Amino acid sequence: MMVRTPSSDKNGLKKGTWTPEEDQKLVDYITRYGHWNWRLLPKFAGLARCGKSCRLRWLNYLRPNLKRGNYSEEEEETIIKLHRHLGNRWSAIAARIPGRTDNEIKNYWHTNLKKRSEQDSATDSQVSNSCEQSLTTTTEPSGNTFQSFNSTQDYSPFSQNSSSSITSTECNTVTINENLAPQDEFAFWDADTDLMTGNFWLESYMRDISYVPNEPEYSFDAELWSHDN
DNA sequence: AACTTATGCAACCGCTGGCAT
DNA sequence: AATGCCAGCGGTTGCATAAGT
Known part of the structure; x- marks a missing residue:
């Protein structure tokens, strides 16, 4: 769902809705290196976003095992x-x-x-x-x-x-x-x-x-979600 | 069909607490 | 003890879309 019109703050950092390209950059970076410092992460990931925005995007939308859709x-x-x-x-x-x-x-x-x-x-x-x-x-x-x-x-x-x-x-x-x-x-x-x-x-x-890369790829999924389905 | 209002939800903002120095 | 930095939290905002008129 599109929500906020993209804009920039006074530091030139982008605000508003994330694009698929930005999402991909964030996912790629965290998958490879983890999130060791949210403030510095966007710089290293090549994102013109503040750390807070990256953190929020990751935690609320991009991190693994998020359940979307209707509530039971x-x-x-x-x-x-x-x-x-x-x-x-x-x-x-x-x-x-x-x-x-x-x-x-x-x-x-x-x-x-x-x-x-x-x-x-x-x-x-x-x-x-x-x-x-x-x-x-x-x-x-x-x-x-x-x-x-x-x-x-x-x-x-x-x-x-x-x-x-x-x-x-x-x-x-x-x-x-x-x-x-x-x-x-x-x-x-x-x-x-x-x-x-x-x-x-x-x-x-x-x-x-507390996602850390190089963990076995969510091997706990089956057990976890079997309770849900 | 055009306009208005209500709803849903992603994202932002400001505050707080923990930690390091 | 004081200060600064950072992550995290909860309240709020803004916009797309649905529903109503």
Whole structure:
């Protein structure tokens, strides 16, 4: 999709839409030498672009293993759930969705999922409130009600571990101050997910973003994407 | 058919945190 | 401790295209 009309900044560096030739130069260079320094890379790659632009283009469009096209139901659900607990931490969300970039997820959220999530949380809130009335007696002033994560729950849409019995309607609620939620709530989340063994999707993502040439050519693809198809 | 408005998404911008000196 | 550089992140913009009138 053509978006921005090519133009130049004051340093003569090109801005706007990337051409196929530029893409090819960037891919060729990174494939051969890797991205050791984004600021210097365009100069060595023969590109009249700033390093930032090159980095963005590579990470969001050119790097291997990017999944293009429609989102699956599982991906949508995962994004909504993750967003509910991580907020606008798109890179953290993207780290748990193999093949999708933070930029892409962010765009998709704003164009497709935001409204749906708001509807869902409105429904959840009603359910939670009714549960709270029967199960909980403590409520912080100005606190919000939301469903807590079972720390052993695996949110991967590709997870083979489906033993979790927690459902979205289960009355497992906690009441928090919205402003305090991120640190406390996500501390356990991050720690927990880091401890998860066999977290192939995070691992694969990290391999993606730290692309180094001369690796065996994506030999992990088959295993990785077999979970997806 | 012509025009207007809404939508999708690639790319840009500015800020922040980590690291080296 | 202060400073500078860099990568990374998230918000925002701008434009092509689709949909509506």
